[in-house]
Amino acid sequence: DAGVIQSPRHEVTEMGQEVTLRCKPISGHNSLFWYRQTMMRGLELLIYFNNNVPIDDSGMPEDRFSAKMPNASFSTLKIQPSEPRDSAVYFCASSAPGGRGYTFGSGTRLTVV
């Protein structure tokens, strides 16, 4: 299994631009999570999906952030418009039913200048 695949690995963009992060979960996993990691706040959950349905998006910082999961094998996290304070590493993770194991992708390092 290729694991959780995130793209791009690095993204540098200018303030105000739209940014789209992508994630392909492990086949057979029915839960998908987006986490953000910053020095100040550590690893924080942004949103998670179960069977492609968003369950809790209370961690999404503001309306500039949106996430979709159109099918079991693909999810996106979009920031529009981006701001410098959005600079962070964004991780996608997936898990099988029951939360027995969480596998993380390699992360996307986003820099907004």
Added chain:
Amino acid sequence: AQKVTQAQTEISVVEKEDVTLDCVYETRDTTYYLFWYKQPPSGELVFLIRRNSFDEQNEISGRYSWNFQKSTSSFNFTITASQVVDSAVYFCALSEIGGYSTLTFGKGTMLLVSP
């Protein structure tokens, strides 16, 4: 609400020393999982162990061992004979069992192992 506390922000040791990373958790769930993840300088999050709250047996894997004590809500991680390659940030995490479970992370402990 769930909470994980890793009080040690940074630990520095010399190679071959033993080191223990502390983790204390809070949860109202009677059943839960506890995890440790390693984040090396390359940035990925590497799964180390998952522990079920039913099972308080300590676990050893090579130079790594974990001490789970439900009475004190602690799940400490010990590295024996540390090596430079152990240098990383280590995260303790907690999730409920079943339902819509999510991982709650501690702030992490940065371990620096010098030669």
